[in-house]
Amino acid sequence: MTSSPPTADVDLFADDVLVDPYPTFAQLRELGPVVYLPRHDVYALTRYDVIRGALADTATFSSRAIAFNPAANDALRGTSLASDPPVHTELRATLTENLSPRALRGLKTTIETKADTLVADLVTTGSFEAIDALARAFPLEVVADLIGFTGEVRANMLRWGQAAMEVLGPMNQRTAENFPIAGELYAWCSQVQAEDLTPGSVGRGIFDAEARGAVPAGSAGHIIHQYLGAGVDTTIASIGNLIALFAAFPDQFDLVRADPTLVPSAFAEVLRYWAPLHAWGRAVTRDVEIDGHLIPGHTPGSVAYLVEGQNSVFVGDAVQVHGAANGFPGYTDPDAYRDSLAYLRETIRPQKLYLGHPYRRADGTPYGVELDRDQATEALRESVDIEGGVRGAAHRCLCHGLLDTDSAYSPFAPVADDLGYTGDPTLEPSPFFTTLHGYRTQFSHQHRHEEES
Ligand code: HEM
Structure with missing residues (x-):
C-alpha cells in the first residue's frame, strides 16, 4: 500500500548540521528510506539502495535540479552536471x-x-x-x-x-x-x-x-x-x-x-x-513510489539570476510567454509572477534572457532558450499580456462561482472558453490547473480579507 513518507523538521544546511551532519543523517536513515523535509520542501533519500537506484534512473530522477534553489539550477542549465542523457553523455565524454x-x-x-x-x-x-x-x-x-x-x-x-x-x-x-x-x-x-x-x-x-x-x-x-x-x-x-x-x-x-x-x-x-559532499539534488519528473512511499512530481516556482555588468538574466520559469509543450504558463503566485515580469521589463531590460524551457509563441512555435534583446522584449511583453488575459478570465470565472462540469477543464471551463484555450489540461504537471489554483487562492484570500475588514 502507498503511504506518505515520514517527515523530519531538520535543516540540512544549518551551521551545526553542516559541521557534524552524521547524527542527523543517522536519524533520517532510522526514520525510513524516504523522508520529507518541509524546511526545504524536498524528499531525502537516506539509504544506500534507494540512492543507488535513483542515480541509475535518470529518466525519473533528473539532474536538471541538483541545487536546492532555482537560481542556481537555472545558472547550471546546459552543463554536464545539470543535464541528463543523451546530452549529459556527450558533454561528459x-x-x-x-x-x-x-x-x-x-x-x-x-x-x-x-x-x-x-x-x-x-x-x-x-x-x-x-x-x-x-x-x-x-x-x-x-x-x-x-x-x-x-x-x-x-x-x-x-x-x-x-x-x-x-x-x-x-x-x-x-x-x-x-x-x-x-x-x-x-x-x-x-x-x-x-x-x-x-x-x-x-x-x-x-x-x-x-x-x-x-x-x-x-x-x-x-x-x-x-x-x-x-x-x-x-x-x-x-x-x-x-x-x-x-x-x-x-x-x-x-x-x-x-x-x-x-x-x-x-x-x-x-x-x-566523511563524504565531502553531503546532499545533492535531483528533480523527479513524475510521481514516483519508493518502498511504498509516494514522492509527487515537479514543484513549480522560480527566481531570476542576473549577471551584473552584462545584463544577462537566467529567468528559468519566471518568464513563460504561452508556456511550453502544454501551451499554458504555470505559476502558483500570480502577483509574484507579474511583479517579476514588470521588474525585468521596466528596470532590468535584459540584454540576454535565458529561459527555463523553449516556451511558445502564440502560433505554437517555440522561442529558443537564449533570447537576444529584441526577443527578450517581445517575450516579456507577451508574458505580461498573457498574464493579464488569464487574470481577467480567472477573476470573471471566480466571481461567478466555480461549477463542476464534465469538461476536462472543470471547474475552470469558462476560463478555457474565455481564453480560447484548447491545450491538453491532463498533462502532468498541468500548468493550467497550477496557475488557476494560484488565482483561486489569491481570490479567496482577498475575499476573506474583505469580509474581515
Ligand atoms: C575528492 C574530490 C571530489 C569529489 C568527492 C567529487 C565528487 C563529485 C560528485 C559526487 C559528482 C557528481 C554529482 C552528481 O551526481 O550530480 C561530481 C561531478 C563532477 N566532478 Fe567531481 N569530485 C571531486 C573532485 C573533482 C575534481 C578535482 C574535478 C576537476 C578538476 C572534478 C570535476 C567534476 C566534474 C566536471 C563533474 C561533473 C561530471 C558530470 O557531469 O557527470 N571533481 N564530482
Missing part, C-alpha cells in the same frame, strides 16, 4: 577525456614534486595549521596548474571555488551571500580566452577541443567553470577530513605509514566515512 588517468599521467610528476616540496617545508616547521597550510594549499596549486590559471585568477580560486559550492544550498543567508562571488567566477568564465590559460594545460585543451568542433562553440568557458566549481571545495574537504580522521584514529595512520600501498584505499575510505 569531453570532460572526462581530459581527466582520465592517461590524460593526467603527464601531470603526475609535477603533482608529486609539489607534494614532496610542500610536505618537506611543513615538516621543518614542526607544527602547522593543517587546513590552511595543507588541505587548502595543495589542491589550489594542483587545480590551478591543471586548468592553467595564471595571475589574479589563482588568487581568486579559493573564494570562487567555495562560492560555486555554497550557492547550491537553499536560499539562506550563506547562499545569498555567495551568489555575488559565484557571479564573479561566472562572469570571468564567460569571457576567458585560450591565451589566458597556460599552454599545455587541460583548460587550454578544452579550447583546442572547441576549435576542432569536439565541444559546442562557446562552451569552453562553461567547462572551465565546471572544473573550478567541482575541483576546489571537494578536494580541500577530502584532505581536511583525511587529516582529522587520522588524528582521531592514530592506529589507522600507523597502518598507512607502515604500508604506503594502503594510501589509495585509505583515501577512498575517507570519502566514504
Whole structure:
C-alpha cells in the first residue's frame, strides 16, 4: 500500500548540521528510506539502495535540479552536471577525456614534486595549521596548474571555488551571500580566452577541443567553470577530513605509514566515512513510489539570476510567454509572477534572457532558450499580456462561482472558453490547473480579507 513518507523538521544546511551532519543523517536513515523535509520542501533519500537506484534512473530522477534553489539550477542549465542523457553523455565524454588517468599521467610528476616540496617545508616547521597550510594549499596549486590559471585568477580560486559550492544550498543567508562571488567566477568564465590559460594545460585543451568542433562553440568557458566549481571545495574537504580522521584514529595512520600501498584505499575510505559532499539534488519528473512511499512530481516556482555588468538574466520559469509543450504558463503566485515580469521589463531590460524551457509563441512555435534583446522584449511583453488575459478570465470565472462540469477543464471551463484555450489540461504537471489554483487562492484570500475588514 502507498503511504506518505515520514517527515523530519531538520535543516540540512544549518551551521551545526553542516559541521557534524552524521547524527542527523543517522536519524533520517532510522526514520525510513524516504523522508520529507518541509524546511526545504524536498524528499531525502537516506539509504544506500534507494540512492543507488535513483542515480541509475535518470529518466525519473533528473539532474536538471541538483541545487536546492532555482537560481542556481537555472545558472547550471546546459552543463554536464545539470543535464541528463543523451546530452549529459556527450558533454561528459569531453570532460572526462581530459581527466582520465592517461590524460593526467603527464601531470603526475609535477603533482608529486609539489607534494614532496610542500610536505618537506611543513615538516621543518614542526607544527602547522593543517587546513590552511595543507588541505587548502595543495589542491589550489594542483587545480590551478591543471586548468592553467595564471595571475589574479589563482588568487581568486579559493573564494570562487567555495562560492560555486555554497550557492547550491537553499536560499539562506550563506547562499545569498555567495551568489555575488559565484557571479564573479561566472562572469570571468564567460569571457576567458585560450591565451589566458597556460599552454599545455587541460583548460587550454578544452579550447583546442572547441576549435576542432569536439565541444559546442562557446562552451569552453562553461567547462572551465565546471572544473573550478567541482575541483576546489571537494578536494580541500577530502584532505581536511583525511587529516582529522587520522588524528582521531592514530592506529589507522600507523597502518598507512607502515604500508604506503594502503594510501589509495585509505583515501577512498575517507570519502566514504566523511563524504565531502553531503546532499545533492535531483528533480523527479513524475510521481514516483519508493518502498511504498509516494514522492509527487515537479514543484513549480522560480527566481531570476542576473549577471551584473552584462545584463544577462537566467529567468528559468519566471518568464513563460504561452508556456511550453502544454501551451499554458504555470505559476502558483500570480502577483509574484507579474511583479517579476514588470521588474525585468521596466528596470532590468535584459540584454540576454535565458529561459527555463523553449516556451511558445502564440502560433505554437517555440522561442529558443537564449533570447537576444529584441526577443527578450517581445517575450516579456507577451508574458505580461498573457498574464493579464488569464487574470481577467480567472477573476470573471471566480466571481461567478466555480461549477463542476464534465469538461476536462472543470471547474475552470469558462476560463478555457474565455481564453480560447484548447491545450491538453491532463498533462502532468498541468500548468493550467497550477496557475488557476494560484488565482483561486489569491481570490479567496482577498475575499476573506474583505469580509474581515
Ligand atoms: C575528492 C574530490 C571530489 C569529489 C568527492 C567529487 C565528487 C563529485 C560528485 C559526487 C559528482 C557528481 C554529482 C552528481 O551526481 O550530480 C561530481 C561531478 C563532477 N566532478 Fe567531481 N569530485 C571531486 C573532485 C573533482 C575534481 C578535482 C574535478 C576537476 C578538476 C572534478 C570535476 C567534476 C566534474 C566536471 C563533474 C561533473 C561530471 C558530470 O557531469 O557527470 N571533481 N564530482
